[in-house]
Amino acid sequence: MNSAPEQAVSLDQHSALEMPELDVDILGRRNEIIRDLRALVPGEGVISETSEMRVYESDGLTAYRQLPFVVVLPETVEQVSAVLRYCHKTGLKVVPRGAGTSLSGGALPLGDGVLLGLAKFNRILDIDYANRTATVQPGVTNLAITKAVEGRGFYYAPDPSSQIACTIGGNVAENSGGVHCLKYGLTTNNILGLQLVLITGEIINIGGKHLDSDGYDLLGLLTGSEGLLGVITEVTVRILREPETARAMIIGFPSSEDAGACVGSIIGAGIIAGGMEMMDRPAIHAADEFAQAGYPLDVEALLIVELDGPEAEVTDLIGRVEEIADANNASNVQVSQNEPERQKFWAGRKAAFPAIGRISPDYYCMDGTIPRHQLPKVLARMRELSEKYGLGVANVFHAGDGNLHPLIMYDSNVPGELEAAEDFGADILRLCVEVGGVLTGEHGVGVEKRDLMPEMFSETDLDHQQRVKCAFDADGLLNPGKVFPTLHRCAELGRIHIHGGKIPFPDIPRF
Amino acid sequence: MEKLKPRDEADCLEIVKWAVADKKPLEIVSGGTKRGYGRPVEAAALADVSGLSGISLYEPEELVMTARPGTPLAEIEKTLHANNQELAFEPADYSKIYGKRGGSATLGGILAGNISGPRRIKAGAARDHFLGLRAVSGRGEIFKAGGRVVKNVTGYDLCKILCGSWGTLAILTEVTVKVLPAGQRILTVIVSGLSDSDATNAMAAAMGSSFEVSGAAYIPADVSIKSATDGAIAAIRVEGTGPSVSYRAAGLAEMLKPAGDCRIEKTGDSRAFWRSVRDAEFFTEHRDRPLWRVSVAPMSGPDVVATLRGQADIRAVYDWAGGLVWIEFSSEAGDDAGAGIVRDAVRPHGGHATLVRADDGVRRKTDIFHPQDAALAGVTSRLKDGFDPERILNPGRMYRTV
Ligand SMILES: Cc1cc2nc3c(=O)[nH]c(=O)nc-3n(C[C@H](O)[C@H](O)[C@H](O)COP(=O)(O)OP(=O)(O)OC[C@H]3O[C@@H](n4cnc5c(N)ncnc54)[C@H](O)[C@@H]3O)c2cc1C
Numbered sequence: 078m079n080s081a082p083e084q085a086v087s088l089d090q091h092s093a094l095e096m097p098e099l100d101v102d103i104l105g106r107r108n109e110i111i112r113d114l115r116a117l118v119p120g121e122g123v124i125s126e127t128s129e130m131r132v133y134e135s136d137g138l139t140a141y142r143q144l145p146f147v148v149v150l151p152e153t154v155e156q157v158s159a160v161l162r163y164c165h166k167t168g169l170k171v172v173p174r175g176a177g178t179s180l181s182g183g184a185l186p187l188g189d190g191v192l193l194g195l196a197k198f199n200r201i202l203d204i205d206y207a208n209r210t211a212t213v214q215p216g217v218t219n220l221a222i223t224k225a226v227e228g229r230g231f232y233y234a235p236d237p238s239s240q241i242a243c244t245i246g247g248n249v250a251e252n253s254g255g256v257h258c259l260k261y262g263l264t265t266n267n268i269l270g271l272q273l274v275l276i277t278g279e280i281i282n283i284g285g286k287h288l289d290s291d292g293y294d295l296l297g298l299l300t301g302s303e304g305l306l307g308v309i310t311e312v313t314v315r316i317l318r319e320p321e322t323a324r325a326m327i328i329g330f331p332s333s334e335d336a337g338a339c340v341g342s343i344i345g346a347g348i349i350a351g352g353m354e355m356m357d358r359p360a361i362h363a364a365d366e367f368a369q370a371g372y373p374l375d376v377e378a379l380l381i382v383e384l385d386g387p388e389a390e391v392t393d394l395i396g397r398v399e400e401i402a403d404a405n406n407a408s409n410v411q412v413s414q415n416e417p418e419r420q421k422f423w424a425g426r427k428a429a430f431p432a433i434g435r436i437s438p439d440y441y442c443m444d445g446t447i448p449r450h451q452l453p454k455v456l457a458r459m460r461e462l463s464e465k466y467g468l469g470v471a472n473v474f475h476a477g478d479g480n481l482h483p484l485i486m487y488d489s490n491v492p493g494e495l496e497a498a499e500d501f502g503a504d505i506l507r508l509c510v511e512v513g514g515v516l517t518g519e520h521g522v523g524v525e526k527r528d529l530m531p532e533m534f535s536e537t538d539l540d541h542q543q544r545v546k547c548a549f550d551a552d553g554l555l556n557p558g559k560v561f562p563t564l565h566r567c568a569e570l571g572r573i574h575i576h577g578g579k580i581p582f583p584d585i586p587r588f
Numbered sequence: 589m590e591k592l593k594p595r596d597e598a599d600c601l602e603i604v605k606w607a608v609a610d611k612k613p614l615e616i617v618s619g620g621t622k623r624g625y626g627r628p629v630e631a632a633a634l635a636d637v638s639g640l641s642g643i644s645l646y647e648p649e650e651l652v653m654t655a656r657p658g659t660p661l662a663e664i665e666k667t668l669h670a671n672n673q674e675l676a677f678e679p680a681d682y683s684k685i686y687g688k689r690g691g692s693a694t695l696g697g698i699l700a701g702n703i704s705g706p707r708r709i710k711a712g713a714a715r716d717h718f719l720g721l722r723a724v725s726g727r728g729e730i731f732k733a734g735g736r737v738v739k740n741v742t743g744y745d746l747c748k749i750l751c752g753s754w755g756t757l758a759i760l761t762e763v764t765v766k767v768l769p770a771g772q773r774i775l776t777v778i779v780s781g782l783s784d785s786d787a788t789n790a791m792a793a794a795m796g797s798s799f800e801v802s803g804a805a806y807i808p809a810d811v812s813i814k815s816a817t818d819g820a821i822a823a824i825r826v827e828g829t830g831p832s833v834s835y836r837a838a839g840l841a842e843m844l845k846p847a848g849d850c851r852i853e854k855t856g857d858s859r860a861f862w863r864s865v866r867d868a869e870f871f872t873e874h875r876d877r878p879l880w881r882v883s884v885a886p887m888s889g890p891d892v893v894a895t896l897r898g899q900a901d902i903r904a905v906y907d908w909a910g911g912l913v914w915i916e917f918s919s920e921a922g923d924d925a926g927a928g929i930v931r932d933a934v935r936p937h938g939g940h941a942t943l944v945r946a947d948d949g950v951r952r953k954t955d956i957f958h959p960q961d962a963a964l965a966g967v968t969s970r971l972k973d974g975f976d977p978e979r980i981l982n983p984g985r986m987y988r989t990v
Contacts, residue, residue, distance in 0.1 A: 205885075205887075206796060207789075207792045207796070207886075207887045208792075208885045208886055208887050209792075209795060209796060210885070230798075231796075251741060252741045252745070254739055258738070258739065259738070262712065262716065263739065265716070265745065265748070266712050266716045275963070275967075279963040279966075280963070281961075281963045281964050281967065283964075285885070285938035285939065286884075286885035286888075286938065286939075287883045287884050287885050287888075287911055287938065287939040287940070288708060288709075288713065288883055288908060288911055288912070289702060289704075289708075289713055289715075289752070289883055290702075290752060290940075291883070291940035291942055291957050291958045292752075292957060292958070292960060292964070292968055292986065292987075293749050293752065293753055293757075293967075293968055293971055294702070294715055294748045294749055294751060294752050294753075295749075295964075295967065296748075297715055297745055297747075297748025297749065297751070298744060298745060298746075298748050298749045300745065300748075301741040301744070301745050302744055318795075318796055318797060318798045319798060320798055320800075321798045341649045341650075342649075344649055344650075344651060344769075345648060345649040347672055347673075347769035347770075347772075348769070349768065349769060386800065386828075386832060387798075387799075387832050387835050387836060387839075389831045389832055389835050390828070390829065390831065390832030390835070393829065393831060393832070446735075446737040446738075446739045446740055447737070448647075448650055448652075448736060448737060449649070449650055450647075450649070450650065475739065478737070478738045478739045479650075479737050479738070479739065480737075480739040513735075513736060513737075514735065514737055515735045515737055515739075515740045515742045516742045517740070517741050517742050518737070518739035518740060518741065519739055519741055520741070521741050522741070522742060522743065526742075530742070530743065533735075533742055533743075534732070534742075534743065535731075535732075537729050537730065537731050538731045538732055538733065538743075539743070540729075540731075541725060541729075541731040541733070541746065541974070541975070542733075542743050542744045542746065544973075544974030544975070545744050545746070545749070545971065545974060546744075547970070547974060548967060548970035548971045548973070548974050549967065549970075560743065570974075571973070571977065573608065573727055573728075573977060573978065574727075574728075575605050575608045575609050575727075575728045584599075585592055585593070585594055585595070585599045585602065585603065586592070586593045586595065586639075587590070587591055587592055587593065588591050588592075588593050588636065
């Protein structure tokens with residue numbers, strides 16, 4: 078205990094990321110604060126030893142590290158409420174954390190803030206097949222929900238590749254997706270209720286087993302709010318009956334343009350596939366080598382198209398997709414003949430990130446979304462950027478919904494490469510915005526894309542968002558330094574800049 | 589009262605600036621079909637935004653459409669239909685329950701109310717299809733949120749909170765929605781003669797099957813409809829392409845046979861039936877009668893109705909597999925249009941009840957939207973402060989002080 082906290086955000090030999098100024102008063106009161114927190118969360122619930130806090134110093138965006146001020150692991154909603162009330166009163170910052178797989182630094186600790194881990198909230202509370210819902214604590218992993226209901230033929234639809242590890246609380250906070258989003262939606266389309274603890278300690282229940290909000294849609298607002306509005310302590314999700322059959326096709330193309338055009342034609346023909354994923358040559362090779370997925374290696378682009386539903390429908394659609402693929406110059410089509418083969422087709426795609434991790438010392442995963450028809454332009458520009466920065470890039474792409482995951486390969490031991498990778502990444506995201514897309518499709522803004530927000534939003538846009546923050550957390554104690562490039566004080570944001578006395582609009586028609 | 593008809597976003601901005609400066613509360617209307625939904629707004633001026641009309645972008649292969657919010661739903665649907673696409677949440681037109689002619693609902697009004705039809709249970713609500721917006725907030729500022737792509741977590745999802753905010757936070761000036769391929773064939777499996785709870789069990793079984801049900805409604809025997817005269821019916825809809833639809837309808841009929849008499853209705857009849865469910869057409873005749881829209885867990889629907897039947901003279905129709913219950917009181921509902929007993933009946937189950945139709949006097953005195961506890965009401969009020977601190981946009985439409 079009592080080891081002095083590191084005073085600055087230490088970033089792996091990294092250009093400085095500006096984080097909120099450390100609160101010297103808080104730093105000076107560390108012993109007292111730890112004692113108070115222990116009284117609220119007794120037993121093993123408070124961790125303050127440097128060596129034990131190390132595991133929390135970064136999330137899935139490992140380039141950024143910061144030792145937390147203190148780690149608190151509550152077990153009950155009453156404890157969460159008491160801790161937050163205490164933090165509110167004391168002016169202590171709080172960073173919520175699930176499994177720490179965020180790729181945008183959303184769970185990056187603060188040197189003067191409590192890292193609030195929800196790992197002990199790992200119980201499934203209720204499964205209701207008749208109403209088709211499951212109510213779980215936020216620390217339950219994504220996959221555990223499906224595991225709990227699959228015996229009865231049900232599943233939880235959003236399936237991020239990190240699903241073995243990531244928690245449903247983190248999924249809600251990031252509005253996570255997966256490879257089946259086009260047909261089954263993101264987290265936001267698959268949850269029905271939340272229990273939320275505000276920074277004041279107040280507990281609110283939003284939604285439940287019923288549909289739609291009667292007041293403002295807080296469920297929708299909270300989803301994707303990256304831990305800035307409150308701490309989620311319970312989640313009710315919608316569970317679905319598994320489709321009768323699912324078959325996957327892998328289709329090779331001589332160019333990414335052809336693959337992109339094929340995706341457009343499939344959707345244009347009115348076919349909404351269960352999943353539609355694309356990989357470029359570097360990704361195909363890495364994934365196949367890693368997972369022996371049986372991908373063709375002599376193609377420039379590969380599509381995985383999954384069709385699900387009744388057997389008759391799936392067979393019919395496979396035939397139609399084959400025709401469309403032919404018309405778009407496909408060089409190679411394989412259709413899974415059984416479940417193990419379908420799993421094998423997916424295994425390569427689902428392991429794409431670690432597969433790249435094997436061929437490159439480090440990689441940096443980007444997450445922009447673009448209007449799909451812009452794909453050829455974006456890929457061409459990306460090739461130019463790759464040359465400019467001297468770094469390789471592999472692309473995996475949720476092709477159905479336009480969500481790109483360029484994986485920039487670099488070596489952090491080579492001076493300057495991390496910075497180059499970051500600059501390259503930022504250029505890609507700017508490009509996404511330029512062609513009508515967005516900075517992040519499913520990984521969140523976090524600290525990573527925070528300073529790029531003005532590429533997409535004006536100051537007025539961002540002020541409207543920040544006032545939402547003010548409605549929940551006026552003192553800015555929850556996860557500060559994330560999402561917003563500059564934090565304005567709520568009092569300042571509240572001012573209105575209009576003055577009376579103007580003669581109104583002689584031109585506007587009356588009726 | 590000043591009645592203004594802005595032509596574009598710039599006009600909207602000017603109107604709001606004036607309203608803020610002169611503290612003149614505004615009532616915002618578009619098609620005006622749902623003016624009876626919510627508390628009566630006490631406004632100094634009326635802004636009719638139906639002039640902000642027209643589709644500005646439609647890319648069928650990208651499944652996206654951008655339009656100005658005053659665009660009539662009919663125009664949107666016609667354009668989509670030409671490409672075999674639709675708004676999958678099946679927007680409803682409630683005009684007739686207020687005695688108005690149908691057909692003038694606008695996209696903006698649908699989004700502002702988050703109004704979704706029977707397909708809500710499969711395809712999601714209006715809010716799930718709302719991708720991006722431009723708007724003028726009650727601060728007299730233009731802002732945008734979201735985008736034109738489905739996958740987007742860049743900043744807070746302001747589309748969600750504007751959807752269903754009934755014009756109390758901002759005036760929408762441009763909206764982008766996700767569109768989807770339309771099912772080419774519809775079949776409806778009709779199970780007759782079931783009680784409320786047996787029907788709910790049958791609908792739950794259908795929803796829990798892999799037959800991809802896109803509508804599940806129950807019309808008790810005391811509610812008359814034109815298309816069916818055979819007493820109580822549970823109706824289960826499947827949509828999609830030819831062989832798949834036949835297969836799924838047959839599978840459902842087989843599965844539900846033990847529950848009651850089953851028959852399968854063809855596409856044409858099905859369309860008319862589901863339109864009447866969507867628009868709550870069962871309740872268009874007696875417009876003096878209070879009408880409630882109750883959202884509960886599907887299996888709780890019958891219990892709420894049974895409780896109320898024990899206390900009052902009501903008629904009910906179930907949509908969303910039992911999760912959406914329309915409840916019409918006879919004219920003797922009392923001063924509160926039944927609010928007390930409806931909310932008592934809903935409370936043990938969780939969910940909410942909205943008074944959709946009642947005369948102005950009652951609507952002024954009664955909580956139209958479900959009352960919120962102190963913590964939730966605090967958040968609601970602070971959100972309103974953020975967007976509309978002077979309370980000039982549809983003040984009081986949802987809650988007295990919002
Ligand atoms: C190999 C790999 C593959 C991935 N694949 C995908 C993918 O396919 N799709 C996808 O969308 N994402 C993917 N991710 C990203 C990541 O897994 C998701 O963002 C996930 O939802 C994070 O969950 P977590 O429990 O790890 O949350 P954390 O990383 O711990 O936290 C994420 C954010 O949520 C907040 N938070 C966590 N719990 C709570 C809570 N209870 N209340 C309030 N706020 C909370 C945190 O403050 C933080 O801002 C991948 C990550 C990795 C490492």
